Amino acid sequence: MGPCDALERLWTRMPFSYFRTLVKVFHSQSTRIITQMTTQSFDQWESLTTMLSVLTRLFLVNRQRKCALMESHFCIPEVADLPKNSNIEKLVPYSFVADTESKRRIFSYLQKKLQQADAFLLPNPVNKLHVKRKSLLKDTLKYLRKGIYKYSQPLKVEFIGEKGVDLQGLSAEFLSLLSEAFITWQKKPLQVFEDSQLVWFNPNIADVTDFYYLGLVCGIALYNDHFTNINFPLALFKKLLCLSPTLQDLEELTPVEARSLKSLLAEDEDVVDELDLDFMVKDQELIPNGAQTPVTKFNRQKYVDLYVDFIFNKSVKNQFVQFSEGFSEGCPINAWKMFHPEELREVVYGSPLYKWEDLQKGATYEQCFPFDELIQNFWTVFFDLSEEQRKTFLFFMYGTDRVPAGGLSKVTLEIVQLNTPDSDDRFPEAQTCFGTLCLPKYSDIDTLRNKLIHAISFCEVFGRE
Template sequence: MLLLSSDGKLSEHRATASATRFETRLLKELGNRYIVQIACGDHHSMALSRGGELFTWGQNAHGQLGVGGQVTCAAEPQLVEGLKGIALAQIAAGGAHSLVVSLSGAVYSWGKNDSGQLGLGHTQDRDCPSYIGALHHWKTVFISCGADHTAVLSKDGLVCTFGAGEAGQLGHNSTRSEQTPRMVAELWGARVSQVACGRRHTLVYVPSLGKVYSFGSGEEGQLGNEGKSNQLVPLPINLPVDNGKQNQGNSTSQKEIKIIAGGNQSIILLLKKRNSYLNLNGIATLKDVWISNSYSQKWEDTRKDISLIFSSEACINGSFLEQRDKHFRTSKEISGVDMLEVLRFYENISCEPRVFQEVKQEIKKLLPSLSLSPISPENFRIYLILPFLLREKDDASYHSLGLLAQAIMRLQPRDLQILESLLSNLEEFFFKELISIYQRASWNNLSQLIFEVRFCRRSLFELRCQERATLHILQFLFQVKSKAGFRIHKSNFYIPAVKEIIRMCFCRDVKKTALWKLTKYPCIFDMQDKIAVHDIERSILSLHCLINIMSFPLEVQEPWFFPVRRQHLLQDVWDILNNAAPEQFRRMLEVSFDGEAGVDEGGLTRELFSVAARALREPGAGAFRRLASQLLWFPRQASSHGNTFFLVGTLFGMALYNKCIAPFPFPQALYKKMLQVELTLEDLKELLPSEGRSLQQILDEEHDDIFENLDLNFTILEEEGGSTVVTELKENGTNIPVTKQNRKEFVDLYVNYVFNESVQKPFKEFMRGFSRGCPAKKWKMFLPVELQAIFEGHKKYDWHLLEKNVKYSGYRKSDETIKSFWDVFHKLPEEKKRMFLAFLSGSDRIPASGLEDFTFVIADPEKENPDAYYPVGNTCSYILQLPRYSCKRILKKRLLSAIEHCENFGLP
């Protein structure tokens, strides 16, 4: 027997070793914990503390203690680790099984299960808490256990039972046992408020009728029906004070009823209204205490409440619940947390420095002990709540955020998937604020790193655990944002301090260890930063002989001389690549065109890739398919192409390594595949607009009869060699019609076939070649849209920005020739301006780095007869030699004449 006092102290009344007398002792093993609920089984006990901890002790032959199977018997209370962090509302003990229910109605069971009394759909014992999935969304508020059966009460007054039913104790008008929860149909609509299970009988109370109903075993008169027969369905008990009519002044309507079921007994208590005995005491939450008035005489009580709640994972998870029963819908998609309430609480305590400081101290102490193996979505509430309580911009909050991030990093992959799902269903405002919180913490950490490096207190070799942790969470949030489709710009993740670290790596002769570790979190780099990292890696690879770096002195690498004939460009390129050694790809190219003068300082290399890209776009090249969208894609069958795609991939990789635009008209899907980003129907719409629109119509269709008329199945029709080939998208796809129920699967398989299954071999060869052509690896930091911009450049021209970035040699900006030049230039048609850009740089595309970093020089060639001298563009060094003309008309004529020679760059 357990005895619980009003001050939360728990005592145990038990037989002595001689069994001749009984003794009562205080359970000192529970320390100073305030116990709010107790429950006793046949040979085990349970106790719930106000701090949210569940303790069990006694026999464990069937796992009824919930602490695993290693313990056969525990004389002292054991913490049920499996329920750590779950905000429990009630506990119950059966003969040899145990159940608990959370504040949000989740029910967990463990112990003996030979009759299905755990409600798990089988009869195997469980030695650790298991979630009863069949009660999901049941809104459970109360549970009761018999010897081998269980009853569950919902907030709506519905009752379901499961387990042993040989005496009718389940109320289903049968003696059959039930392994999964089944609603008691006879009580439908009665709105039950209490339920109690005896050993083999059950009681329920319906307050609207003032009636107590009983069912199950009646062999000792426990059903209160003046007989000893069993009852298979609920029947009312005739109370002595109520013979069917409510007499004024002597009626149960004047009383509060409490029902109790013993082993083979039933007790009905008539209590005064609002008697505290009717209400279960629960764990501490912020609803139960008011944290304020920190300087009042009650500060010590307030401090104790703060310590109790914020040192408990369960108490925090039980606070801030959504109102109006929304939290009963908690799942892998719904957290059940009222985030506005969290923000309101933060605003309140931030105005109370003493309270706020106490809260932060307790959170800091709690963080290292957070659950490593959460069993419910309710466990994950703390990862949504705590960041918003640590929003303050101070070192203490940043430190605690680092500890919280470390706790998240310790979660298993399956648990991170649940957290990802909960985050993706947050309102965008809160998700953006969450990003901001971790971004500020990461910025602070990296700024501290820079400060310590500058004053020689630390090297750039390593990142500390907390620095890595906050960056890891920031990258995790970026992935969630990308999958969930939040309209949050990537700039919200950037950390400006990264630029200084990159600059330090450029300027200092130090190992790039810290920078390389930072590249694991690409979201914190803007595009310019990523390009800079790519440049650093290229510099290392091109300047050093990396193969022998550990055993030989560093060797400065000469450029890779690359002679080609313009008329046989692709043939020459393929010949060189087929015979190239792996180490040659680490060098920078130095291109020469046969029979043409010119020294390659970058311009001829850019021209090589521009001309090669144009040649491969031609139908006669035979490598890629040109689709109706005018985009290129891989052929479905690549066996007849030899090593073409390996060579094309090599050339493509070389373009990236040599920082050259290669304007292949590929869809963004290619860059997603390269970066292993999942492809969607939106990508198919870009590549095959007509098919994409048709598939979207299938997804949007709401009428079932339309699918019958479409006569679609899980196949795809392809034209090949003048004939139609039928390919099944899944096994036996020809015989599986597309319906409203399976259309999403059909569309997903269709997209997967086009982008993956049908081009698996050529794409694999392409990537094998790409890795050869670009030995650098940091390109994987880029987003697909960024990688596409690097390869293709872009066509967003800001000509005034181009003018702003110009430098002058032999001229001043105020010179008349310069004023005339820009006056002529800005009046040129857009097409002529683009041709001038190609004339100057080798391409009419803007580099991915943008015009901000595009600087060219206008120089005076100092010719004696400038009217006879044309403007000369040096694509190698971005220098325009502009003679001093006498009038704008001649300047315009000579400039237009010069840029007409840009046809080799494939302009329109």
């Protein structure tokens, strides 16, 4: 055992108040250095990273303690004031140091820095992908397999046979549709768990190269500030960040299986014996001679741990290796490693919170006002829609029904009133790339309702001529 290991064992057993004081000492010193760097323009990155390295050890020890500090105690808000320059990348190994918004800003800075650097070197610094809607997955894989995609440069999409300029809207829709195509693909690389509706890798796939392209698409989406509409469990994002999934993660993916394992841990010894379990899962041995090894009161925790490990690791080892490789290549900056698993899932998949009132509060208006009858009717109709219809409205407006981190307050919605003599004959139109809804001045609320529902259900309008 080295001196660092011995020290960490000491910290693990340290009384709560002493441990809290220790964290405060290194936290305050880190804050002081950051303040000097921001106010006096001192270059003290070496001193700062030394302090943050100690805080990292304390942060990891804290997760092992029975009486732990809230992880917010390790966050240093002053990080947000640091100048964005080449040195900001030095914060990437310290996931605890910044809040989610600061991490997103760091990610965005490093993303733009890489794009600008390569723009001077490449003759055509964009990736222009031409696809047909009916063969979207096939066309995408064919393009990616050519090996000509420049991962550091933005993605631009053109749907063959359709007009439109991709200013983020078309690529957002493309990635939403591509996500669904992966889920419904005849090869079935992904399986949807019925009781949670979450998606996990199919362990019964011999050729795992498709998982590389799945990871590649997810990485490309992240790098281009888009979402993937594949509802992976938190366990995936833990694995990407080199953290181990737990029984709690299994409960999220498949509640029924997890409840059975929890019951096993709580049963009396005679009940465990009556269950007649062995160290086998889905006809696979968890340990050598697993079929001949009964589960007892004394080894049931090991059985549960190996069961969880089998589902998330052993059974899909090759699938995940390919996915992880593709993900890292698709997002060529490692700033995503700053995020905690919950944060990474949110920036990849979107926020699970739909606070629809925030969309109304943040809306702006052109050629009309919030108290006009047309606008009042619009919001009345909108809030009368079902939850699924409102999500369809988001897809109509933005090419995706996912909500960015921070919620709908981060979404741009501009409503422009169209004053034309044939308003009742026209449908609302969406300028997807700008978050603009062009709303004809309908004569009554019923016409508005019928036209809006038809538009979001059947139309795909991404710009106005």
